[in-house]
Amino acid sequence: MQITFRELEGSNKSFYGLLGGLGLLAVIGLFAAWQMEHYGHIITGMTNQIVWGMPHVFAVFLIVAASGVLNVASIATVFGKKFYKPLAPLSALLAIALLAGGLMVLMLDLGRSDRLIVAMTHFNFKSVFAWNVFLYSGFFTLAAAYIWSMMDRNMVPYNKTIGYAAFFWRLSLTTGTGSIFGFLVARQAYDSALLAPMFIIMSFSYGLAIYLLVLMAAYGCSKRPLGDAVIRRLKNLLGVFIGATLYFVLVYHMTNIYFTKQHGLERFILLNGGVYPLLFWLGQVFVGAVLPLFLLYAPITRQSRKAVALACLLVVLGGLAQMYVTIIGGQAYPLPLFPGMTVSSSFFDGVVHPYSPSLVETMLGIGGMAVAGVIVVIALRVLRFLPESLDDSVVDPHH
Amino acid sequence: MKNLLSKGWIKLAAAGTLLLVGVLSLAYAEDNTQDTSRVPMPNVTAVRGKQCVEPTEFMRKNHMKLLIHHRISAVHHGDNQLADKYSIINCVNCHASTRDNSVTGPGDFCQSCHAYAAVKITCFECHSSKPSGTPPSFHPLISLGSGDKATRATMMRYQAYHGTLPNLQTGFSVKDLAGVMR
Amino acid sequence: MKDFDTYRRRFVTSVLGIAATTALPVGVMFWQTAQGKEVDDSPASSKIRWGMLVDTTKCATGCNACVSACNKENGISGEVTDTSPQWIRKVNVTNPENGYSFTLPMMCQHCEEPPCVDVCPTGASFKRADGIVLVDRHICIGCRYCMMACPYKARSFIHQPVEDQLAEVPRGQGCVESCTFCVQRIDAGQQTTACQDACNAEGHQAIFFGDLKDPESSISKQLATYGAKEVLPDLNLHTGVRYQGI
Numbered sequence: 001m002q003i004t005f006r007e008l009e010g011s012n013k014s015f016y017g018l019l020g021g022l023g024l025l026a027v028i029g030l031f032a033a034w035q036m037e038h039y040g041h042i043i044t045g046m047t048n049q050i051v052w053g054m055p056h057v058f059a060v061f062l063i064v065a066a067s068g069v070l071n072v073a074s075i076a077t078v079f080g081k082k083f084y085k086p087l088a089p090l091s092a093l094l095a096i097a098l099l100a101g102g103l104m105v106l107m108l109d110l111g112r113s114d115r116l117i118v119a120m121t122h123f124n125f126k127s128v129f130a131w132n133v134f135l136y137s138g139f140f141t142l143a144a145a146y147i148w149s150m151m152d153r154n155m156v157p158y159n160k161t162i163g164y165a166a167f168f169w170r171l172s173l174t175t176g177t178g179s180i181f182g183f184l185v186a187r188q189a190y191d192s193a194l195l196a197p198m199f200i201i202m203s204f205s206y207g208l209a210i211y212l213l214v215l216m217a218a219y220g221c222s223k224r225p226l227g228d229a230v231i232r233r234l235k236n237l238l239g240v241f242i243g244a245t246l247y248f249v250l251v252y253h254m255t256n257i258y259f260t261k262q263h264g265l266e267r268f269i270l271l272n273g274g275v276y277p278l279l280f281w282l283g284q285v286f287v288g289a290v291l292p293l294f295l296l297y298a299p300i301t302r303q304s305r306k307a308v309a310l311a312c313l314l315v316v317l318g319g320l321a322q323m324y325v326t327i328i329g330g331q332a333y334p335l336p337l338f339p340g341m342t343v344s345s346s347f348f349d350g351v352v353h354p355y356s357p358s359l360v361e362t363m364l365g366i367g368g369m370a371v372a373g374v375i376v377v378i379a380l381r382v383l384r385f386l387p388e389s390l391d392d393s394v395v396d397p398h399h
Numbered sequence: 400m401k402n403l404l405s406k407g408w409i410k411l412a413a414a415g416t417l418l419l420v421g422v423l424s425l426a427y428a429e430d431n432t433q434d435t436s437r438v439p440m441p442n443v444t445a446v447r448g449k450q451c452v453e454p455t456e457f458m459r460k461n462h463m464k465l466l467i468h469h470r471i472s473a474v475h476h477g478d479n480q481l482a483d484k485y486s487i488i489n490c491v492n493c494h495a496s497t498r499d500n501s502v503t504g505p506g507d508f509c510q511s512c513h514a515y516a517a518v519k520i521t522c523f524e525c526h527s528s529k530p531s532g533t534p535p536s537f538h539p540l541i542s543l544g545s546g547d548k549a550t551r552a553t554m555m556r557y558q559a560y561h562g563t564l565p566n567l568q569t570g571f572s573v574k575d576l577a578g579v580m581r
Numbered sequence: 582m583k584d585f586d587t588y589r590r591r592f593v594t595s596v597l598g599i600a601a602t603t604a605l606p607v608g609v610m611f612w613q614t615a616q617g618k619e620v621d622d623s624p625a626s627s628k629i630r631w632g633m634l635v636d637t638t639k640c641a642t643g644c645n646a647c648v649s650a651c652n653k654e655n656g657i658s659g660e661v662t663d664t665s666p667q668w669i670r671k672v673n674v675t676n677p678e679n680g681y682s683f684t685l686p687m688m689c690q691h692c693e694e695p696p697c698v699d700v701c702p703t704g705a706s707f708k709r710a711d712g713i714v715l716v717d718r719h720i721c722i723g724c725r726y727c728m729m730a731c732p733y734k735a736r737s738f739i740h741q742p743v744e745d746q747l748a749e750v751p752r753g754q755g756c757v758e759s760c761t762f763c764v765q766r767i768d769a770g771q772q773t774t775a776c777q778d779a780c781n782a783e784g785h786q787a788i789f790f791g792d793l794k795d796p797e798s799s800i801s802k803q804l805a806t807y808g809a810k811e812v813l814p815d816l817n818l819h820t821g822v823r824y825q826g827i
Contacts, residue, residue, distance in 0.1 A: 040739070040740050040742060040754045041738065041740040041741075042740040047663040047740075048663060048664060048665075048666070048667075048736075048737050048738055049663060051728045051729060052729065110722050110723045110724055111721075111722065111723015111724070111725070111738060111754070111755030111756060111757070112721065112723040112755040116722070118703055119702060119703055119722050122703040122705075123702070123703070124698075124699075124702060124703060124704035126698075126699050126700075127699065127700050127701055127704075129700065129701075129702030129724065129726055130702045130703075132702075133702065180726075183699075184696070184700075184729055184730050185696060185816060186696060186730055186731055186732035186734075187729070335734050336813075337672065337674075337733065337734075338674050340676075341675060341676055341677070342674070342675045342677050343672060343674050343675075344673045345670045345671060345673065345687065346648075346661045346667060346671065347672075347687075349670075349734065353663075354663075470719050474717050475709065475717070476623035476624060477623060477624040477625030477709065477711065477764070477767070478623070478768065479624070479768050479770065480765070480768065481749070488748045491748070524742070524743075524754060524755075525746065525751040525752055525753030525756070526746070526748070526751040527745075527746050527747060527748040527751065529748070530748075531748035
């Protein structure tokens with residue numbers, strides 16, 4: 001059955017209200033960036049010990065989710081599941097929006113944001129960051145081409161090629177993002193080849209959670225029919241990804257616990273590190289994995305859309321907690337200058353590094369999410385990303 | 400006429416033209432204040448020395464190229480910043496104003512030209528805008544009198560050949576110029 | 582026959598297209614290499630490798646002469662907050678089992694294979710031909726990745742605008758910095774660092790500085806006689822700073 005796509009309709013009041021709210025958050029984020037540029041990073045909570053803070057937590061989350069949200073389109077194109085085909089355009093749009101938001105935060109947090117042109121023209125090709133400049137810009141181009149090949153009848157023959165290219169490109173991109181940390185030999189929490197595939201599987205999980213949230217919100221607001229078949233398949237897939245993420249986290253920590261030299265770090269992250277074990281067990285594991293899995297699969301809740309939406313939201317929150325533990329927890333634990341010895345100095349060697357995020361940097365991070373939201377809201381209203389109906393009778397249940 | 404006005408693009412072109420004329424007239428309007436230029440003309444002063452290391456016109460066009468090249472030789476090749484006549488330290492040493500001992504205060508050397516040309520300079524976010532010590536006395540244009548062009552070329556060749564500029568207090572002999580003069 | 586002609590035409594066109602597309606970046610690369618000819622007689626050459634040797638048995642607990650001298654030489658404020666830069670710091674090391682302790686100055690180790698150089702996206706963090714690892718502040722964008730990558734936590738970020746910097750040591754907001762082996766002194770012909778001079782002035786003589794590639798230099802002779810260890814030797818970074826007595 002032919003599925004027609006239409007721009008999102010709905011009352012002007014709610015559209016402008018939502019846009020205004022998101023726009024305000026975005027403007028506050030930009031104001032925060034201006035303050036940081038003017039006064040220097042001294043007004044943030046980031047220090048010489050915790051060099052990457054809240055902005056990076058949000059930015060890396062958004063970038064990871066951006067690559068993962070394209071999964072829905074890849075399942076349609078690369079894996080040939082026709083069921084996912086009408087869901088693909090929204091997936092590509094979200095990929096662009098989330099990546100734009102994440103990159104905005106990252107670039108505005110630079111000590112010298114005015115030197116972005118330098119970053120675009122001087123490259124050290126041994127650096128993962130330099131590769132990422134190409135990977136991220138290429139991703140924008142590919143995602144845009146992907147949308148074009150989905151929406152323009154003349155370009156549909158190229159859809160498969162572009163879909164494959166986008167699939168492998170985003171695997172490289174997420175590998176690059178995970179390797180930002182995985183290639184660092186200096187910190188005990190990083191220095192691991194497991195981080196790249198872990199980031200890939202996390203991207204699937206966060207991306208699909210955000211996709212499902214946006215889908216349910218858009219169809220709910222515009223009163224378009226969204227059938228149970230779509231929700232069921234997406235939620236089951238999300239459950240698989242959450243489980244896979246939990247597996248990677250388990251393997252990572254179990255391996256670290258096996259190495260005696262990593263015992264100090266593991267004790268810090270899992271037991272006595274204060275906010276980090278709290279965020280790990282309560283945030284990443286319980287809120288981010290166990291509770292959503294229960295909501296998605298338990299007989300009492302799995303039929304309820306509210307439960308599914310809540311599960312997606314919890315996955316997002318758990319993802320942010322995971323980023324905080326990885327990025328900031330990894331920096332908080334002291335570097336092993338003299339393994340086995342007690343070390344102290346005026347430069348805070350040998351002690352856990354404290355970090356209290358300031359309002360300014362948190363607003364910058366939230367501003368990035370808001371910018372992603374603004375892009376999505378405007379695009380859905382103005383262009384034909386969403387099918388008129390995703391009712392059970394319309395979508396093809398035989399993939 | 401009615402047919403003409405009915406076309407949308409005519410209206411747009413007319414509006415655009417009016418806007419352009421309006422903006423241009425505001426931009427070029429004479430204001431009746433005492434000071435006829437809105438941005439003060441650049442204040443080119445040197446506190447020390449009779450002449451710059453290069454003629455003014457050359458410097459106006461090329462000082463940024465000299466600085467871009469010099470920063471590579473200073474940072475990456477380890478050239479002695481203090482002895483190099485194109486070093487930013489030596490520019491500041493001569494051009495810092497006596498009023499506020501700086502090149503970036505209002506009306507000072509670097510600031511006045513750059514404000515006039517509306518080009519932001521970020522050099523002095525890192526580099527000191529205040530003079531340090533006395534400028535080296537090697538300015539060949541000051542110590543030697545006539546034939547500046549030949550002198551300057553000779554000095555540069557001497558530096559390229561020997562690695563440093565000649566010590567003009569003690570002078571240099573014809574032997575030192577062997578290999579330099581061709 | 583006509584089909585084959587068309588096929589041949591298409592084939593040749595696509596091959597030429599691919600060749601032209603790959604030739605462009607390759608050509609740019611060659612052009613850039615030609616432009617960036619290394620100046621052979623540049624003062625910083627790979628014939629020298631600057632290195633430092635610290636004798637921790639002579640390093641006195643509680644003495645901060647090297648730190649103060651470095652601050653003075655480079656125009657650093659000397660504040661000790663979590664956002665203030667410290668190019669060199671005194672580290673106190675104690676063995677928890679038996680109480681044996683020693684102290685040493687820790688600064689950028691000027692590794693031969695610096696992780697900070699590997700990760701810098703713009704190439705601002707670089708190793709000079711004579712072995713000194715520096716940050717080119719003209720190119721640094723302030724991403725702080727090098728700070729994440731340094732195993733010795735040697736780098737500092739400037740968190741606020743700097744006034745009253747020294748003319749010989751430009752420093753400003755938003756860039757990363759670390760010990761430069763007093764490069765402004767070395768380029769001007771002096772061959773000692775400020776920390777070395779201060780340590781000698783205090784009478785401890787714990788710091789040697791010199792050319793590791795010159796077997797006649799005092800540091801090479803000291804190394805040949807007494808040997809030395811690197812901090813975190815298992816990382817195989819071949820640091821320029823070595824320690825005796827750790």
